[in-house]
Amino acid sequence: MHDKNTDVYINYELQEQLTNKAYIGDHIYVEGIWLEVQADGLNVLSQNTVASSLIRLTQEMPHAQADDYNTYHRSPRIIHREPTDDIKIERPPQPIQKNNTVIWRSIIPPLVMIALTVVIFLVRPMVFIF
Numbered sequence: 047m048h049d050k051n052t053d054v055y056i057n058y059e060l061q062e063q064l065t066n067k068a069y070i071g072d073h074i075y076v077e078g079i080w081l082e083v084q085a086d087g088l089n090v091l092s093q094n095t096v097a098s099s100l101i102r103l104t105q106e107m108p109h110a111q112a113d114d115y116n117t118y119h120r121s122p123r124i125i126h127r128e129p130t131d132d133i134k135i136e137r138p139p140q141p142i143q144k145n146n147t148v149i150w151r152s153i154i155p156p157l158v159m160i161a162l163t164v165v166i167f168l169v170r171p172m173v174f175i176f
Contacts, residue, residue, distance in 0.1 A: 052077060 054061045055075040056068055068074055074081040079096065082089040090096055 050064065053076075054066065055073075056066055057072055058075070068083050070083055070085050072083045074083070078092060078094070080091040082091075090098075
C-alpha cells in the first residue's frame with residue numbers, strides 16, 4: 047500500500063493502484079529508494095544513507111574449499127586409441143575355377159539329338175517301303 051501522492055514503480059512501471067503485489071525478483075522504486083525483493087529478504091539501495099531498525103542480513107560468500115562448492119559432474123571422456131596388436135595380412139585367395147563340364151553336359155544332348163535327326167532325315171529317303 048502506498049500514498050496517492052507518492053509515485054511507486056514496480057519493475058520500472060508506474061503503478062496507478064494504491065495496493066500492489068511484489069514477488070521475489072521484483073524491483074520496487076519509491077522516493078529515491080530502490081528495493082529488490084529476494085527470497086531471504088530485501089536488498090535496499092539509495093543515494094542517501096538509509097537509517098533503519100531492521101536487522102542487517104549479511105551474506106557469506108561460498109568458500110572454494112567447502113565440500114559442496116562446485117558440485118557439478120560431467121560425463122567421462124571417451125578416448126579412442128589406435129590398436130597396438132600385430133595384424134597378420136594373408137594372401138588373397140585364388141580365383142575360383144569354374145567347372146565347364148556342367149555347361150557341356152547341358153549343351154551336348156540337344157546337339158546330339160539335332161545331329162541324329164539330320165542323319166535320319168538324310169538316310170530315310172534311300173530306304174524303300176514295301
